[in-house]
Amino acid sequence: MPQNENFWNPYRMIPVRERIEKKPPLTDEKFKGKSGVISCSLENLTPLFIGGNRNFGENFLTRDGKCVIPGSSLKGMLRSLAEIVGGGCFVVADRKVKHDSRYKACDNANSLCVACRMFGMMERGRNARVHRGNISIGDALMREENPKAKAYDVLLSSCGTRHEPFYRSPQTGNVDGKSRKLYFHQPNRTDSVPNVPDKLRSRAWKIRALQPGHHFDFEVQFSNLRSEEIRLLLYVLALEEEVSVTLGEEQIRLRGPLRHKLGNAKPLGMGSCHISVEKLVYLAAPRARFASLREPEDTVYEGDALINELSGMRRGFIGDTSPTMQQLRKMMVWDENDSRSFKYPEYHWFKNPENSRKPLKAI
Ligand SMILES: [Zn+2]
Incomplete structure (x- = not known):
């Protein structure tokens, strides 16, 4: 919420990592990393x-x-999380912000941030090289035969203005590109969106959204990832199962798992999703495949073995209490008892000179 209001603005800027580490990606000539397949399900x-x-x-x-759900949508969501959690460049620079050179989009295919190594990048200019990325994500297909959808009128921007103080980085108080935007979950909004006022009805978009409780299945294939990259991939897929956070001056306590946000109308509460990793397969190293007469075996994790592997692989991130991770948890926690109400301030709020310098409340 803006300061002194009782509603919450649907988004916040959260601080990025201080360090962006760049390395060459592992390419297919040198099979040093691990390859495999992660089978996942998703429930909205x-x-x-x-x-x-x-x-x-x-x-x-x-x-x-x-x-x-197109694989490209899932990839976009996972990539932006990997950029936050792993420390990645800003691929899509905000033109209104002068970015610190350290955060500029990678432009040398031999020196890439972790997100570009995993998800791919393209150099600019003539003779531009492309790194295709070491992860590919298939489309997610729905299990249910008869989906239940409902029509909603949604209004995606309140009034088209950009209130500068809302875009300041929390750690510096400046609009300096050292933060990224995330939307809160709105567990209250399982069946409704805010009413569109009559005078704005012509600007609303009519959509038929899937009701909560539908299930999708998809696969993530990875090839030649370093272990730190697999750890990050598993973290951005499985997130965390139990966090406890305290928000802002009012000390609002929320508790629950971290969940994803996907698709359209996120500011209105849509798109909260639970992704589960169902199975993880590491393919036998190609060297072993060629050297051995017997077919080397892939390593398959399911059930309890999968739970152990996932908790071991995510441990470093789960124990990370940096400002980036603390604020990420405050944004992504899904607490069914979260009773906050969310909305954008209305037109007259932005037009009131008293509010012109007012930032959002700190979390
Ligand atoms: Zn990059």
Whole structure:
């Protein structure tokens, strides 16, 4: 919320890591890293809508008659989390912000931040080289035969102004590109979005969003990842199962697992999702494949062995109490008893000169 208001603004800027470590990616000529497949499922906890843009229509994306979340949407979500958690460059620079050179988008395919190594990058200019990335994510297909969707009128921006104080980095108090935007979960909003006022009805977008409780399955393939990169990949997929945080001056206590946000209308509470890792397979090293007459065995983790492997691999991030990780937890915690109400300030709030310098409340 802006200071002195009782509602909460749907988003916050959270501080980025101080250090961005750049390295060459492992490429296919040198199989030093690990390769494998992660099988995942996804359940939506609030209404979910994936539909391109408003010219595209009001229906959820489908393929062969089945609802589908494109792998590119999942990849975008996981990449932006990897940029925050792992310390990545700003691929999409905000033109209104003068970025510190340390955070500029990677532009040398031999010296890449962790997100570009994992998810890919493209150099600019002539003779630009491309690193395709070491992770590929398939489309997520829906399990249910008869999806339950509901029509919503959504208004995606309050009034089109950009209130500078809302975009300041919390750790510096400046608009300096040292922070990234995340949306809170809104567990209250399982069935509704805020009403669109009559005078703004012409600007609303009509969408048919999936009701909570639908399930999707997808696979993440990785090749030649360093162990620190696999750790980061498993963290951004599985997140954390139990956190306890205290927000701001009012000391609001929230507790629960961390969950993802995906798709359209995030400021209105849509898109909260629970991703579960169901199975993890490390492929036998190619050297072993060639050297041995017997087929070397892949390593498969499921059930309790998977739980152990996931907690071991995520331990470093789960124990990380840096400002970046503390604020990430405050944004991504899913607490069903969270009773805060969320909305953007209205037009008259922004137009009131008294509010012109007012930032959001610190979390
Ligand atoms: Zn990068």
